[in-house]
Amino acid sequence: MTPRPTDASRRTPSQDGNAMDGFDAGAAWRRLLSGSWVGIVVATIVLFALSPAVAQGSLGSAPLLSMLPFAAVLAMAAAGQTLVVQQRGLDLSVPGMIALAAALCTCMVQSHGWPAWLAVTVAVLAPALVGLVNGVLVAVARVMPLVVTLGMNTVLLGTVLAISGGSPATAPGGLSRFSVDRTFGIPNTFVIAVVMLAVGGVIARRSAVGHRLTYIGVSVPTASALGIRVTLYQVAAYGFAGLAYGAAGVLLAGYTRTPGLFIGDSYVLPTVAAVVLGGTAMTGGLASIVASGVGALFLTQLGQLLRSLGWNDAQQLVAQAAVLAAVVLLRQAAPALRGAARRRRRRVLPTAG
Amino acid sequence: MTNFGSNRPETQVRPPRQGASPAPLQSHHAASQAAGHVASALSMRGIGKSFPGVRALDEVSFDVRPGEVHALVGENGAGKSTLMAVASGALAADVGTVLIGGVPLTQAQPEQARGLGLGIVRQHPALLPDLTVAENMALGVGYQRVGGLRRAAAWARETLAPWETEIDPRARVADLSMEKRFIIEIAKALALNPKVLILDEPTEHLDAEEVQRLFTKVRETVAAGAGVVYISHRIPEVKQIADRITVLRDGQTRGTFDCEAVTEEQIVERVVGRTLETVFPAKEPVPASAAGRLVVTGLSGHGFDDVSLTVRSGEIVGLAGVQGNGQAELVRALAGLVPASGEIVVDGQRVRGSNAAAANAGVVYVPADRHGEGVFLPLGVSENIVARTLAKVSRFGLVSDVRARSTAQEQIRGLAIRTPTPDTPISSLSGGNQQKAVMARTLLAAPKVLVVEEPTQGVDAGARVDLYKILRAAADDGAAVVVLSSDNVELEGLCHRVLIMSRGNVVEELTGAEITEAAIAHAALTSTSVRGQEKTRPAKRRRLHAWLAGDQAPAAVLALIVVLLGLGTGLHNGDYFGQLNLNNLLLMLAPLLLVGAAQQVVVLGAGFDLSVGPLMGFLVVIASYWIVDGGNLVLGLVLMALGALAVGVLNGVMVTWFRINPVVATLAVYMALQGIYLSLRDTPGGTIFPSVAAGIQARFGAVPLVTVIAVLLVLLLELALRRTRWGVELRALGSEPDAAERLGVRVRLIRFTSYVICSALVLPAGIVLMAQIGVGDGRPGLAYTLNSVTVVVLAGASIFGGRGSFIGIIAAALLAEQLVNVSPFLNLSPAWGYWLPGLITIGAAVLYAQLRRTRRTGAHA
Known part of the structure; x- marks a missing residue:
């Protein structure tokens, strides 16, 4: 995320002359460990499969139904974070964005008498607008993303205080009913998250815009040389990220009915963890919104499981940190392990390469 | 064959390796034998070096006698730079030996070559842009030679004096023009009294007068008994300075000549002469x-x-x-x-x-830097091929993988691109096949x-x-x-x-x-033709700009804002200047100062530490078990110190040895620490021993003692940053880690210790916070992460590392604390307590980013 190439982020030079070396037994491992959705999908399936064994009844409908809305909110926020990380940034304004959306859709209705539909619309769009501002500051004014988003987070929290006058308000009845309701037995929040991630995933993977965002994340100079409007796309990425946070904040407000003013505070770390779990590298480029969503599901289920084992919220934080550190360490160690494996193979087959 | 010979019938254009030629010519073997009785300054024998697909050097022998200027000429890609990289230990040859002053170079290590007496001035000066001229020179030639950092500026002034250019030893290298940087590089190399000095295209950035001064210096160096290798494209200059000339073409020597015995034309003839193979x-x-x-x-x-x-x-x-x-x-x-x-x-x-x-x-552009600008290395071949013409492979607005693949397949077949599959990452292809893929992309765009x-x-x-x-x-x-x-x-x-x-x-x-x-x-x-002198901006504006972009300017500007804000608030509400408020303001300043300085240490080394806030909370919670009635003060302090140390080591190890992105690593630690202190104390508990708390908050008039100590500590850090080797190396690391490593900075050690020092500075901040809140509660510590970043940004540190000052930290912390402090006096709503620091952080970051950008373009214009 530092713009200057550090040891960690420097690209490995291409290995000229061993084009055929791409197919090896390690390829599967590499895909599993370094930057792809396979790893997190397998891990999530394993986690769900093990859940009943660890804590009985943890796959019952009640725990699942209470887990899915939170997974949905985290997945949406993680989708936004993915877009920012893809552009080699890191968004620390997630708490402020979520809190702003939550405050707008509750306080504006309760204290200022706005119609619910207007408040919800503004609540979703305002973070998008703030995201665009973040994008302009990063891409045009060339300020480090970390500083922009950290500062913006504080500004947003101040705004939340100003809007709410210091005390939380209750979400309009329609919104909270919708957020708590289920369609065909599935929580609405989860349906919305799935639809949003599916649409976002298709746009990111399939559309020209999505392809270009990947190109810019991989290499700004190459994208510029191709004639892509790099700045415009980067600003847009931050804007869409804001939109995702806005939607997440509104749903969270609806589900929790009376959201605390700083309800977003507990979301910055899990979004980063979900993105890393989903296989998106902090050095940008290849990213998967859907995989981040699966990562969010994994984290939320892990939390649920630990909670059923009697871990409190504080201990959960430690667990999340440990998962994040373990995944990053594993990813970092993957090339070394691969290298070792290749050396071993060379020794067995001295003619290789 | 070309029509080349017929153009100039009077000379044989393409002589064989030791061909008959009108010019008196010595074979290089004869030359080295003639110089056999004295050890050559530099002697290279039978050097061979291959890169994938290219034979860069083939049986090259090259010999420099003490007291001569030996020019090495050849076209781009003839192998001159490769040969000199081998001589300087930057590159290992496949075969052949290198002797410097008669001693063999046993390993391809720049330090060994330097130790044997080889100095090299590269085409692109290897200077650290954020360090001053004097610091760069001290790092480059070793502290002993300079006589310690204290003498570095005077030493640099003396060393640069003969060049008659106005280079201030205290100026930052980034602010200097290319020619001045080059002069510094040359002066640095000469100061080492090398046995052999390699000058790679030294006149590219110099004007005519400076070229003559360079030649004087080169002659002096030679007169003192050193050998000089002079690499240049510019034959007239070579004729002027060189004693002997060796021509390199396609990785082979094409003869060594006495300079006086050949004409410019004859040299050029030997430089060119590749067949249209x-x-x-x-x-x-x-x-x-x-x-x-x-x-x-x-x-x-x-x-x-x-x-x-x-x-x-x-x-x-x-x-x-x-x-x-x-x-x-x-x-x-x-x-x-x-x-x-x-x-x-x-x-x-x-x-x-x-x-x-x-x-x-x-307009379609195919760049030279294929890896950096031509291809998307981690992406597949087919993705790279269709990247510019996504619309052509789309259906209903979505990119069709099938179409992209078939289009790419067509190109792969048509241009005979050798790749295992169309989806293979392009990084695993050979250079030629990568370039063909780039051309395929280009042709698709018509x-x-x-x-x-x-x-x-x-x-x-x-x-x-x-x-x-x-x-x-x-x-x-x-x-x-x-x-x-x-x-x-x-x-x-x-x-x-x-x-x-x-x-x-x-x-x-x-x-x-x-x-x-x-x-x-x-x-x-x-x-x-000679490059014109740089256009300079009006001196007045330039000086203001330079000062604004300097290290200490932010401190002055911030101090002014602090005074104005203080005066304004005081006029509005007289209680602001009351002893109670001043004491409160200054007391709250202490932890902010310390934590800001802690963050500054890491940021100077181009790192980042988000865990400072929760670490403070964690330390307070530890204290609440031991520094209480019936506890053990010493044990408590020792445990706090150990806790801080452990966190610093953990951060340092993850970032330095596991190469984890510092933000991610410290974010994980942030979460973990938060979780730990919340598990220890879910609700505030454990009253800090009141007499200890009071002792820590002792004051002298309105001035709390801890604040004085914190200021002194920060001043000490500033001194260390400017005057000690650690300070120079920390800034060198933040400036450009690779260049710093080449200059012999122990990059890993410095990076690791920066995290440990950071956590060590959080310890006193935690102690003061403990005294202030008086009870075991970790949550108040959390805000200090943002506060530390705010302070660092306000202090004007380049968040990319390498520059910044601790004086600025004092002013920035004062302003940050004042911003929080004034809002009640101005009857501002609590929201302003957030808005002010947030907006000021962003505003300062934008301002400094723009200043730095104009400075950078200004220096290169």
């Missing part, structure tokens, strides 16, 4: 009726000036010249990648100056204007032929093609016209039969 497709004459597709009028920009040219449809125009004469910049301007004034017209339509506008007008830079650099012979065919085909399809190449054979084989550039201007145009390798080389090598 590659098959070029026949040049189709451009129809006279063909319209000018690309018309450039009066184009000026950084590095080139007032260039006009017209390229017709189907025509291939070459750009030639010695590297660094504005060709590369011109080509980038055509692609809309760098700003330029003047007019670019494609098919009668004026192109506005942006990369997207150029692309829309049909370019109106094709701008190609170094189309065959690092490409094997087979792929070369294919690439030439592709370029020719593009021209035959009607594109106007501009080829920038340092390979004159290539230009001869491809181009209808060749423009030769020197110092930013087109100085000669060759057409038709005039285009020969020799003619291009001759024109490029003998142009001795």
